[in-house]
Amino acid sequence: MRLLPDGSGCDIATYSEKGGRTVQWTKQNEQTVYENRWFSVNLADVELPDGRHLDHFLLRLRPVAVATVVNDAGEVLLLWRHRFITGSWGWELAAGVVEDGEDIVVAAARELEEETGWRPGPLRHLMSVEPSNGLTDARHHIYWADEGEYTGHPVDDFESDRREWVSLKLVPDMVARGEVPAANMAAALLLLHHLRLGQDTLP
Numbered sequence: 343m344r345l346l347p348d349g350s351g352c353d354i355a356t357y358s359e360k361g362g363r364t365v366q367w368t369k370q371n372e373q374t375v376y377e378n379r380w381f382s383v384n385l386a387d388v389e390l391p392d393g394r395h396l397d398h399f400l401l402r403l404r405p406v407a408v409a410t411v412v413n414d415a416g417e418v419l420l421l422w423r424h425r426f427i428t429g430s431w432g433w434e435l436a437a438g439v440v441e442d443g444e445d446i447v448v449a450a451a452r453e454l455e456e457e458t459g460w461r462p463g464p465l466r467h468l469m470s471v472e473p474s475n476g477l478t479d480a481r482h483h484i485y486w487a488d489e490g491e492y493t494g495h496p497v498d499d500f501e502s503d504r505r506e507w508v509s510l511k512l513v514p515d516m517v518a519r520g521e522v523p524a525a526n527m528a529a530a531l532l533l534l535h536h537l538r539l540g541q542d543t544l545p
Contacts, residue, residue, distance in 0.1 A: 365391050366391065367389070368389045369387070370387040370388065370389055370395070371386065371387050372384050372385070372387075373385055380403070380404065380439070381401050381402060381403045381404070382401070382402045383401060384399070384400050384401075384402060385397055385400075386399075386400060399477075400478060400479070401477060401478040401480070402478070403479065403480040404439045405439070405440045405446065405481050405482075405483060406439055406480065406481070406482045406483070407438060407439075407440050407446050407449035407452075407483055407485070408435050408437040408453070408485065408526070409435065409437075409450035409451060409453060409462060409465060409485045409486065409487070410435040410486050410487075410534075411460055411462050411487050411488070411489065412487075412488055412510065412534060413489075413490075413507060414488075415507075415509075416510050416538060417507035417508060417509050417510065418507070418510055418513075418531065418534060419435075419454075419458055419460060419490070419505065419506075419507055420433045420434065420435065420506055421434050421436060421457060421501065421502035422502060422503050422504050422506065423502040424503065428523070430523050432520075432521055432522055432523040433508065433516060433521055433522050433527070433531075434502075434527045435484070437453055438452075438453040447465050447485060450462075450483070450485045451465060451485075455493060455496075456496060456498045457498045457502065457505075458496050458505045459492055459493055459494055459495055459496040460490040460493070461490060461491045461492075461493050462485075462486075462487035462489070462490045463487045463488065463489035463490055465485040465486065465487050466486060466487070467483070467484075467485055468484045468530055469529065469530060470482065470484070471484070471526050471529060473525055473526045482526045484526070484530045510531075510534060510535045510538055511535075513531045513532060513534070513535040514532065516531075517531065517532060
């Protein structure tokens with residue numbers, strides 16, 4: 343128990359140091375409505391802060407590994423691909439689900455080589471994001487390397503229309519024009535732009 347500014351008491355678990363009382367939804371139970379090896383559709387009974395309850399659908403997904411290479415010329419390896427769900431074209435980094443028992447970094451390197459034909463050097467973690475945490479528990483783990491080796495035509499060439507080295511200097515304008523529609527890809531590219539062009543020392 344801690345004393346709040348108004349003199350009342352509050353369990354510390356419901357109090358935020360920066361924001362005062364928290365507004366938190368509480369899951370009472372959850373059941374699976376449908377599932378396959380890629381995802382499950384679940385229905386949760388959620389209690390709101392005022393005590394009301396609502397039924398909330400959610401998707402539980404496997405983690406996704408993402409990777410790219412930035413070369414000495416300041417160019418990043420990207421895929422130009424179509425997404426049929428939204429009917430949109432855009433630049434993306436190679437990505438795919440992490441297999442059962444697979445290390446995330448290993449999965450990132452595997453996906454990059456399968457989709458681009460480039461085997462990365464030592465990968466470093468760039469960021470991990472939750473692309474749509476109001477609907478799904480998906481987490482995307484993004485890595486990058488500053489060197490790579492071309493091993494041949496990509497096995498999964500059906501994933502993209504083409505693979506290209508694109509200057510990081512162009513990234514902000516590409517994002518502004520909507521040429522990187524996926525939020526996780528836009529965030530990763532903007533951070534790479536900052537790290538490689540915004541400062542002299544790499545992390």
